[in-house]
Amino acid sequence: MCINVIVHVSANVEQLTTSQLRRIYSKRKLRWDNDLPIVVFVLPNQHPLHQKFSLDILHIFPYQLDRIWNKLTYSGIGTAPIVVPTPKELLNAVAHTPGAIGYVDDVDQNAAINIINISK
């Protein structure tokens, strides 16, 4: 299973570092360089693709991400990513949401999204 990080074209982003992705998914970076708010989409915690994205791309255990998001949500200090049930719906959500970021396994060329090159 390969993982592609995808971003809506409005963000004007083609490359991100692992550190930047960690900041985005732990909600420590909230805006793209062009000032557009980042809208983060994820799959359910127990979905194999989410587990793989968390471990292989972010190098964070999925339960750690959950704790960060729960703390934001249930103490009022922030908002958690939007959970969508399937990779297909996630792709659709990112393609239709300005500033959105997400991850999928298979992706075809789509004018609405950029497939991100991840650097160290």
Place this chain on the structure above:
Amino acid sequence: MISFVKMLILLMLPLNSLGCLASELANQTWQIHGFAAQGVINVSGSDFVNDDGRLSTELTEVGINASYQLSPFLRAAGQLVYIDGGNRYNKGVRADYLLLDWSIHDSEQWLVNLYLGRFKNNHWLYSSTRDVPFTRPTIILPQGVYFDGFRDIAVGGDGANVKVRYSSDEYGNFDLNVSTGASEISTEQTKIILSEFALGDMGHENDTQLSLYWQPIYSSWRFGFALLDSDFTYKAQQHDAFSDANIVLQRYFINALYEGERWEFSSEVFQERFVMDGFYFADYHQDNFGQGYFLQSRYTVDPKLKLLMRYEHFVVNKDDRSGKKLEQLSGGAIPHYFGYLKELTFGVEYQMSERVKFQFEYHLVDGTARLTPVVLPNTQLNDDENWQMWAAQIMYWF
């Protein structure tokens, strides 16, 4: 009570759909979440939950929260909770937090937010979600730090909280929190803290806290320290058995958290200064330092099953670790074991589905220092130095 919770869960199901619908809003304007938990708890040998020592269903926690993005830099958020914990705290509905979140500055590495209104205590390891059941390591948190008798005072405050987050690719993540804001103290809470015979009004005059957390880059460890300075007053009423009083409570913490693939460790070590002028009689003066710590480890057997073990130790007065001076000064009225708490906890957690979890735990306790009322304890109901409790709770969230 169980039927009441069932009813609330049923009421929440449409809210769940609403939450999903809200989440589908692309602009992320709205978020709605909530939780419901019901358990049973049995305590033998103390009045921690109830006075008669029978199996109790007073272990109910229900909450719903909403977040609304008013503008790119301003957000409103609030959470209502209903809690019932027997003698542990005052039963009922509360606005847990209700705040305006102003994003003062955000960049690649910095986030600065000002929270105005009623905010949660973000300073200790588990303080910000202590009453959100599925986020806790155990149903009953270590009482040295997270004493339920102080829950309504320690859970947050009305005022301002500034949070600064700095993310460095070289040194890791830093989180600084500074808050100032006191809590309302109800008549019931006054009796929980002072004595069931206290007729006067207790006020929380000042509460200032600071904490700093550091997680080294790509590390499983996180380290923190926290400071608390708070002032209380007691205004005696006519025919009151007690006098006016001023109380100062200061706390200093250090903590550490390790989150590995299978093993987790966490620990908080603290010292607290308790100064009381008045109350028993006008010229009464008390100034002592309490100390405490807990060591907790969790092991993930498989993704659904976790085991936990924890030890904690707390003393009311570091110069009277055995409580003998306390017993002497009270003329024998307060037994020595009200001077300390030693507790061993074993827990099991089973994730039944994505949003349903079950927890069970057993506590072996030596000492009664963290029972209510605090200042003038109930020595008749708590005449056992050693006591035990077990609790089981099922929790759902969305």
